[in-house]
Amino acid sequence: MRLDAHWMPFTSNKAFIANPRMLKSASGMYWTTKENQRVLDMTAGLWCTNLGHGRERVAAAIYASARKLDYAPSFGFGHDGAFELAGRLAEHAPGDLNHIFFTNSGSEAVDTALKMALAYHASRGQKGRKIFIGRERGYHGVNFGGTATGGIASNTRVFGRWGDVHHLADVLDIHNNAFSRGLPAHGLEKADELEHLIEFHGAENVAAMIAEPIQGAGGVIIPPAGYLDRLREICTRHGVLLIFDEVVCAFGRTCSFSAAQEFDVPPDLMITAKGLTSGTIPMGAVFCSEAIYQSVVGDSPVGIEFSHGYTYSAHPTACAAAIACLDIY
Numbered sequence: 107m108r109l110d111a112h113w114m115p116f117t118s119n120k121a122f123i124a125n126p127r128m129l130k131s132a133s134g135m136y137w138t139t140k141e142n143q144r145v146l147d148m149t150a151g152l153w154c155t156n157l158g159h160g161r162e163r164v165a166a167a168i169y170a171s172a173r174k175l176d177y178a179p180s181f182g183f184g185h186d187g188a189f190e191l192a193g194r195l196a197e198h199a200p201g202d203l204n205h206i207f208f209t210n211s212g213s214e215a216v217d218t219a220l221k222m223a224l225a226y227h228a229s230r231g232q233k234g235r236k237i238f239i240g241r242e243r244g245y246h247g248v249n250f251g252g253t254a255t256g257g258i259a260s261n262t263r264v265f266g267r268w269g270d271v272h273h274l275a276d277v278l279d280i281h282n283n284a285f286s287r288g289l290p291a292h293g294l295e296k297a298d299e300l301e302h303l304i305e306f307h308g309a310e311n312v313a314a315m316i317a318e319p320i321q322g323a324g325g326v327i328i329p330p331a332g333y334l335d336r337l338r339e340i341c342t343r344h345g346v347l348l349i350f351d352e353v354v355c356a357f358g359r360t361c362s363f364s365a366a367q368e369f370d371v372p373p374d375l376m377i378t379a380k381g382l383t384s385g386t387i388p389m390g391a392v393f394c395s396e397a398i399y400q401s402v403v404g405d406s407p408v409g410i411e412f413s414h415g416y417t418y419s420a421h422p423t424a425c426a427a428a429i430a431c432l433d434i435y
């Protein structure tokens with residue numbers, strides 16, 4: 107089999123071709139390789155197969171959906187699955203994040219949330235608010251918005267950072283916080299840099315702060331006690347939106363439905379993907395607050411309120427998979 111036809115993502119392609127690691131099936135917690143080796147899936151795939159592999163109920167829902175309605179556009183059309191799923195997600199949402207926008211990946215959900223932030227400010231006559239603030243070691247996927255707001259240098263070196271983006275220092279402090287039980291005690295003051303950045307650039311120019319409540323790809327970094335509350339408080343004071351990227355954290359990974367609920371810090375926008383369909387079908391979802399939805403959608407004249415969306419937004423098969431996953435969760 108020709109192995110260089112597939113340009114593999116985030117992979118040393120040459121090393122793979124020299125020593126291919128091919129998987130052929132999966133069940134429960136295990137994969138089976140082409141050589142019939144059983145491999146423990148310790149990381150739940152890329153932190154996405156939260157329910158384990160080979161769930162009959164999910165597979166049956168996907169099959170039934172593909173037979174009944176293989177595709178439905180979601181620009182100007184709807185289908186029951188999309189509304190049922192959004193309604194069920196809204197019931198679990200933190201705070202009043204009751205409006206759900208579907209994408210096909212975490213990266214798309216990140217870009218969608220960033221655009222929602224811009225649309226929200228524009229709808230209130232604050233078009234100047236265009237700056238985004240991320241964090242060093244943050245990971246927000248690989249589309250241009252996520253690449254810019256992310257904070258892992260190797261992901262940006264070649265591509266640069268599009269847009270006006272600034273970063274807070276990360277909260278990794280092994281010297282002081284090693285062997286912490288629960289949330290680390292040191293590092294709360296690192297949140298205060300947000301206040302400084304907002305004042306430096308002018309709150310009237312800052313759109314949103316984006317953060318993973320627990321940083322994943324940057325090293326599984328737990329926030330210091332009070333840190334997320336402090337970010338929330340500073341954002342609120344300056345009219346800056348707080349976006350939580352919960353692509354990894356949501357769907358039970360922190361015990362609660364979302365880390366926002368676990369830490370009791372409600373964001374204005376919450377980005378999810380991965381566990382939404384337990385990795386079975388690509389799907390992401392942005393949870394949006396009542397205030398943002400009302401400002402962008404409710405208060406707009408009749409017409410397309412938000413010029414954004416994907417051919418496969420709310421794909422029927424993905425919705426069916428997500429509903430089946432929710433049933434199991």
Ligand SMILES: Cc1ncc(COP(=O)(O)O)c(C=O)c1O
Pocket residue numbers: 152210211212213214216245246247248318322323351352353354379380
């Ligand atoms: C926090 C976070 N945001 C966004 C993404 C991007 O998701 P995707 O790979 O589905 O585009 C990831 C992926 O690992 C992630 O961990």
